Amino acid sequence: MTMHETRKAPPKGVPFRPRGRSRVRGLTVVRAVAGMAVFALLLFAWELAGRHDTTGLLPPFSDVAAEMAAILTGERLTTDVLPSVLRALLGFALGSVIGMTAGVVLGWWRRLDPWLRPPVEFLRAVPTPALVPIAVVAFGAGNALRVWVIALGACWPVLLNTMDGLRRVEPGYIDSARVYTSGRTTAVLGRAALPAALPQITSGLRIGLALSLILMVISEMIASSSGLGYLILQSQRLYALTPMYAGVLILACTGWLLTLLFSAAERRALVWFEGMKGRNHA
């Protein structure tokens, strides 16, 4: 820790770029190939099992894939798939805003803590799906219900991580920000505390996104006439097992894609964080 001065100064005029050295990159390729191989093997096993299945409970993967393609190119794309994704994203966005706002209030103005903590702890203990019937009464069985249920569930991890992140901000950053903004609270918060807490807020958002997808499915299985959750449930009731599996796979792909997009955005926003961590561990 006291050896800072012995660190080599970076080459002149070369700003920071995330490091992608060839050895690391080679390892990544090997890993990706290994992962794909196992994945392909699992699908192949599914295909075999489906073809030899006599109970009619397990359609082969090729049938399910064909059904998936049919859904994604047919009219169910606009009646079920896209509305679902949109609800999940809207609910996630709304929940994030609620969570961050409440997290900032609780994490920044600590004097409010004794007043607000008991109700917050209590509300947090309510499993969100239990709110669905209440939300049906409040919003009717429409889109508003589903978006709100998703938002109310997804806001918690965001709230807790924002609050905790703000409380853990290095006091030195706050001091510096106070000196160089003449102590304006909004500037100290917006220009120092929130950026410093961003890594942790991002972890909260990541969990919130996963929760959004779960709650989307749950909310669409109750009092619904469209969406991926509805598609899966309806297919099961009609004993149309191929579309049921196709729905689950589409759901899985959606979640995977959204997580991928989120990770890409996260890497962009937190280049400094990854770089700094890399330095300290080197």
Place this chain on the structure above:
Amino acid sequence: MPEAIKGRQHDRQATGPAAATLLEARNIAKCFSHPNGTVTPAIGDIALSLAKGEFVAIVGPSGCGKTTLLRCLCGLLKPDSGTLSYAGKPVSDVPEDVAVVFQEYNRSLFPWLSVRRNVEFGLNKLSKTERRARAEEALTRVHLTDVIEHYPWQLSGGMQQRVAIARAVATQPNLLLMDEPFASVDAQTRIRLETMTASISTELGLATLLITHDIDEAVFLADRVIVLSPRPSSVLAEVVVDIPRPRTELEVKAMPRFQEYRRLIHDLIVAKQSDTPDVVDTPAPDGTEPERSP
């Protein structure tokens, strides 16, 4: 000679007009209360003033509440009692034209901003072109123009502290406070940074208040050295350093007068430490002690 400089001196305030006083603290005291109910007094009773353009160093034994004092003086921490005024006005929060360089550069520079954006941090009110120009000028002063787009954590400790100095200078402050700014860098870097600080302070006519535990550093840099007692700290003595500027490290440190100042301050600190055990809460009575508040 020691007789001439021992005790509290107010030569500067006596000669200069009262209007030139920039920062004035009277009977500042600060205690910290712990969750278990005990109260630790950090600052006993401190009175000091700083004139425009003056370089003052505050030295004291380690743990005497120097950092607490600095945080009080720049408005980051509210003292329990006493009055503090800056440019004639009472201090409530950090004044606009005060800049601070903290001891731990890696906890005061923002790791999510490039060097340039760190230096531009305090210039938000200016246009983008003005901000850039000021940041580049400040970084030129500390000889860091070649790492302008790097992140601070890519730089060595000495370089990071230069970025912190540039960030302070870029705001064109009237008062620069420095809290043990060179304590975490190696000896050679330290001498370079000290010399750089001296020349920046002189060139810009900056009033500078340096907090340090290093007596050599204090004497080399300051016009006046304020010596603090152990915790709860109070002003033991003020020593006016009568060494002409510009000062160069090797020349100044070879001067007999430098050795005398150094010895004098050292003796003040050591004598005080030996007759007050660490655990005692109130300092022993002393002839040079300023009057304590009731």
